[in-house]
Amino acid sequence: xxxxxxxxxxxxxxxxxxxxxxxxxxxxxxxxxxxxxxxxxxxxxxxxxxxxxxxxxxxxxxxxxxxxxxxxxxxxxxxxxxxxxxxxxxxxxxxxxxxxxxxxxxxxxxxxxxxxxxxxxxxxxxxxxxxxxxxxxxxxxxxxxxxxxxx
Numbered sequence: 521x522x523x524x525x526x527x528x529x530x531x532x533x534x535x536x537x538x539x540x541x542x543x544x545x546x547x548x549x550x551x552x553x554x555x556x557x558x559x560x561x562x563x564x565x566x567x568x569x570x571x572x573x574x575x576x577x578x579x580x581x582x583x584x585x586x587x588x589x590x591x592x593x594x595x596x597x598x599x600x601x602x603x604x605x606x607x608x609x610x611x612x613x614x615x616x617x618x619x620x621x622x623x624x625x626x627x628x629x630x631x632x633x634x635x636x637x638x639x640x641x642x643x644x645x646x647x648x649x650x651x652x653x654x655x656x657x658x659x660x661x662x663x664x665x666x667x668x669x670x671x
Contacts, residue, residue, distance in 0.1 A: 521592060528584040531577035532665070536658035538570050543655050547648065560640020564625075564632045567647070571621055578614055585610070602668020609661045616654045620647055 546566070554562055585607065593599040624646040631640035 521588065524584040524587050524591075527580050528588070531580040531584070532658075532662060535574050535577040535581075536655070536662055538573065539651050539655040539658060542566070542570070543648070543651055556641060557637040560628060560637055560644055561632050563644050563647070564628050564640070567625060567628075571625070574617060578617065581610060582614075600669055602664050602671070606661050606665050606668070609657050609664075613654050613657050613661070616650055616657075620650045620654075624650070 550559055550562060589596060589599055589603065589607075593603070596604070624643045628640055628643035628647065631637075631643055
């Protein structure tokens with residue numbers, strides 16, 4: 521159980537913490553410092569690296585989450601309300617992330633390859649909105665996961 525919790529929490533920290541950093545610290549700095557014609561390339565390079573970690577986090581979150589549900593709680597019926605909410609919001613987050621990865625991120629990659637900064641900027645804007653929504657969900661999930669059984 522200790523290993524499952526540790527991997528679960530580390531995966532959540534990597535994903536949600538990475539979104540917080542990108543949205544709250546890097547995005548404003550990029551706008552302030554980087555010329556608009558280079559922002560798409562910078563975001564593509566940054567997200568390419570981050571998304572590798574997110575895929576690993578998603579897999580570990582699912583594996584460790586269900587491992588704990590079935591080995592500790594004896595299945596979904598034995599899990600508290602907070603586990604059900606955490607699971608539902610986590611699945612929504614995964615679906616949003618998959619959409620970001622397979623749609624606007626792929627279009628960003630094409631825009632960077634075609635040296636089209638306007639299209640790259642549009643795709644970065646779409647990614648920003650979706651990451652913002654996922655960040656809010658992620659912070660809610662972390663709060664519920666940390667304190668849910670005490671609420």
